[in-house]
Amino acid sequence: MKQFETTLPENYEALKKQANYTSSWRDRLHAVEELSAYQHEKVIDLLKNRMQHDTVYPVQTAAYDALAAFGENVEKPAPARFDIIKNTDKIFLRVKKSLPKDHTVADFAAKLKRMRLDVYDAYEGDKGEQFMPWLEERWAKL
Missing domain, CATH: 1.10.10 (Arc Repressor Mutant, subunit A)
Incomplete structure (x- = not known):
């Protein structure tokens, strides 16, 4: 089984901000990928949020993959069937x-x-x- 870091990364606050940056899905994906090495409660919460609420499916699935690798009991998100942004x-x-x-x-x-x-x-x-x-x-x- 893969070993994960159990402390927060030094740049956690910057990564948290980047993971929630609405005008760049690439930045959010990069943050999720970087955070996926850290099995910490705050990271898990942030990844669950991205998995459930991100508008971009590749970001959702990257968060899911990280959570599943941590052993979290999560369901893989389905791609949006309709518009991903209201109106x-x-x-x-x-x-x-x-x-x-x-x-x-x-x-x-x-x-x-x-x-x-x-x-x-x-x-x-x-x-x-x-x-x-x-x-x-x-x-x-x-």
Whole structure:
């Protein structure tokens, strides 16, 4: 059985902040991965929170994997079946209406990233390589 560190890492507060940073799923994933070496009560609580409440599935599963490796009794999260952020269409429509009529999907993506980095980042993390085709499809339907 793998041995884990049972103390908190020296940079725990920074990692905790990073794990909850809403505008970067990559930062959250990195923090979860780094914390997965520390089997400490505070880390376990933080990982359970990420597993249950993160908007991005790869972050949820990384937290789950760490908790399972610690021997915690946890259920693997299921990927979201619907929008991972409430009122996504309203947000997209607001962005689209703020642009000139002849804008492109690239213009739309850039404006979304500026106006709502949290939304852009969450879907980019959730969709991976399919993000731009997915975004273009949603944009075309608005």
